[in-house]
Amino acid sequence: MYRSHTNGELNSEHINxxxxxxxxxxxxRDKGFMIWADLRDRYGITQLIFDEERTPAVMMEDAxxxxxEFVIQVKGTVIERESKNPNLPTGDxxxxxxxxxxxxxxxxxxxxxxxETDGGEDLRMKYRYLDIRRNPVKNKxxxxxxxxxxxxxxLSSEGFIEVETPYLIKSTPEGARDFVVPSRMNGGQFYAxxxxxxTFKQLLMVGGMDxxxxxxxxxxxxxxxxxxxxxxxxxxxxxxxxxxxxxxxxFENLTRHLLQKINNVSVDKFPRMTYDDALRLYGNDKPDIxxxxxxxxxxxxxQHKEFxxxxxxxxxxxxxxxxxxxxxxxEIDKLIxxxxxxxxxxxxxxxxxxxxDGSFKSSVxxxxxxxxxxxxxxxxxxxxxxxxxxxSGDTNKVRVQLSALRMEMAExxxxxxxxxxxxxxxxxxxxLEWDEETERYHAMHHPFxxxxxxxxxxxxxxxxxxxxxxxxxxxxxxxxxxxxxxxHDKATQAQMFDYLGFTExxxxxxxxxxxxxxxxxxxxxxxLAFGLDRLVAILGGQETIRDFIxxxxxxxxxxxxxxxxxxxxxxxxxxxxxxxxxxxx
Ligand code: ASP
Numbered sequence: 001m002y003r004s005h006t007n008g009e010l011n012s013e014h015i016n017x018x019x020x021x022x023x024x025x026x027x028x029r030d031k032g033f034m035i036w037a038d039l040r041d042r043y044g045i046t047q048l049i050f051d052e053e054r055t056p057a058v059m060m061e062d063a064x065x066x067x068x069e070f071v072i073q074v075k076g077t078v079i080e081r082e083s084k085n086p087n088l089p090t091g092d093x094x095x096x097x098x099x100x101x102x103x104x105x106x107x108x109x110x111x112x113x114x115x116e117t118d119g120g121e122d123l124r125m126k127y128r129y130l131d132i133r134r135n136p137v138k139n140k141x142x143x144x145x146x147x148x149x150x151x152x153x154x155l156s157s158e159g160f161i162e163v164e165t166p167y168l169i170k171s172t173p174e175g176a177r178d179f180v181v182p183s184r185m186n187g188g189q190f191y192a193x194x195x196x197x198x199t200f201k202q203l204l205m206v207g208g209m210d211x212x213x214x215x216x217x218x219x220x221x222x223x224x225x226x227x228x229x230x231x232x233x234x235x236x237x238x239x240x241x242x243x244x245x246x247x248x249x250x251f252e253n254l255t256r257h258l259l260q261k262i263n264n265v266s267v268d269k270f271p272r273m274t275y276d277d278a279l280r281l282y283g284n285d286k287p288d289i290x291x292x293x294x295x296x297x298x299x300x301x302x303q304h305k306e307f308x309x310x311x312x313x314x315x316x317x318x319x320x321x322x323x324x325x326x327x328x329x330x331e332i333d334k335l336i337x338x339x340x341x342x343x344x345x346x347x348x349x350x351x352x353x354x355x356x357d358g359s360f361k362s363s364v365x366x367x368x369x370x371x372x373x374x375x376x377x378x379x380x381x382x383x384x385x386x387x388x389x390x391x392s393g394d395t396n397k398v399r400v401q402l403s404a405l406r407m408e409m410a411e412x413x414x415x416x417x418x419x420x421x422x423x424x425x426x427x428x429x430x431x432l433e434w435d436e437e438t439e440r441y442h443a444m445h446h447p448f449x450x451x452x453x454x455x456x457x458x459x460x461x462x463x464x465x466x467x468x469x470x471x472x473x474x475x476x477x478x479x480x481x482x483x484x485x486x487x488h489d490k491a492t493q494a495q496m497f498d499y500l501g502f503t504e505x506x507x508x509x510x511x512x513x514x515x516x517x518x519x520x521x522x523x524x525x526x527x528l529a530f531g532l533d534r535l536v537a538i539l540g541g542q543e544t545i546r547d548f549i550x551x552x553x554x555x556x557x558x559x560x561x562x563x564x565x566x567x568x569x570x571x572x573x574x575x576x577x578x579x580x581x582x583x584x585x
Contacts, residue, residue: 024040290422
């Protein structure tokens with residue numbers, strides 16, 4: 001028996017009991033005649049004591065040899081501690097050691113295994129197994145497990161069945177590049193790793209499984225922005241014989257269940273907002289609604305004066321920054337420089353101070369009088385004391401820029417509180433999205449998404465106006481889930497591929513299996529997927545997903561611990577009938 005108890009378990013109720021403990025040596029304090037060691041495992045820390053009077057001399061010698069992170073086993077008696085530590089669950093007791101076994105020695109770790117460590121990110125990633133011994137990382141993995149269990153419990157109780165789908169498949173278009181895997185047995189041919197189990201879950205619906213879910217890895221080869229991982233985890237779901245309303249209700253309940261169980265927070269019915277409104281009011285299809293600062297469009301009240309910049313703009317739009325009227329000239333100049341940074345890209349910013357006394361002072365007083373500025377205040381819902389910040393230009397660009405400013409100001413004003421949860425359904429997404437690069441339409445969600453009933457004829461005349469039965473769940477400004485009602489008949493699916501620029505042959509080669517299946521009694525169906533990593537991070541009150549992943553990759557998509565990706569040897573290449581062409585960088 002390696003242990004009778006864990007290191008987080010013993011307290012004054014166990015005094016005088018004989019116990020066996022195992023774990024890692026956190027630290028040793030050697031006073032010569034007395035040695036204390038902290039023994040650590042996943043559950044906590046227990047103090048061990050060796051003392052000259054009560055401990056045999058040989059064991060004192062062994063105890064002196066203990067180093068950080070040695071793995072040891074001890075047998076001993078639980079005794080009352082002289083100086084108690086009220087901050088530790090085991091702080092009232094210590095173990096008078098009677099037998100000490102060194103199970104394994106350890107090299108001195110390259111960083112301290114403490115909550116506050118001296119190790120930088122890169123070093124900790126290289127020795128991730130040591131990092132996982134630290135509470136902040138360990139607790140996040142435990143937290144993730146709890147969330148995943150609650151997801152499984154909830155969906156199971158709702159009648160969902162978890163079904164595994166294959167990883168070696170054919171491309172599923174979710175808007176990224178595929179990771180491909182060469183097939184040795186089928187030389188010159190490749191599997192693609194799933195960007196999601198999309199087509200398989202639809203086939204499960206044709207197979208009559210009716211309520212499916214899977215906590216599943218997805219793989220997308222895309223340029224890694226901060227906090228994206230090339231492999232990530234989805235809670236993937238699909239249901240048959242449902243409409244959009246059914247789906248929104250079930251997954252709203254799941255999210256509510258998680259917020260209740262994990263965060264002890266009750267949330268009322270989730271608000272819903274159309275995609276168009278989200279863009280109009282927040283410049284963003286995943287608005288953070290924990291705070292106001294809604295956009296006020298000013299075209300009506302700011303154009304047709306003498307100010308050419310606004311007159312020439314497609315959109316003039318502003319937000320009211322709470323308390324901003326007190327900003328100094330210097331602070332405002334800094335803000336203007338902030339929106340002009342290339343990352344934001346605005347050409348400039350017009351501002352109007354709505355002073356506490358009700359007067360206005362703007363950067364465009366030459367063109368606008370108090371009466372005009374009052375209208376600006378009405379449109380942006382500004383209160384006395386606020387600063388109205390106005391951007392103008394091309395609608396899409398200006399919205400993105402003002403959204404960036406809105407988020408920045410909220411951050412500076414402390415309005416993005418991690419323990420405040422504001423979920424939101426964004427609905428009625430456009431079916432298609434114009435791609436400047438390829439100069440054609442792409443499916444905004446994916447090509448299996450169904451247009452809203454009755455909108456198919458519009459595809460021929462005004463494709464950009466066609467709305468889809470597609471929805472996203474947004475939490476605190478992050479898209480945590482998204483899905484759609486699917487097309488379930490062959491003719492519409494074929495038509496959709498045609499609109500998306502697939503030839504009949506291409507569509508058949510890539511998705512023939514799905515269209516075939518649709519001929520054998522496909523039920524109406526729809527679903528969605530949550531991003532588990534991000535959901536867990538948000539519920540855990542953090543911005544970054546990396547710590548919630550046991551073995552994450554870095555920004556270059558590398559696992560620095562196992563050093564992957566890596567070249568493969570000649571023999572393997574030969575078997576795969578591949579050769580690597582070296583190109584100059
Ligand atoms: N497969 C979709 C995605 O990964 C989710 C869905 O439509 O269910 O975003």
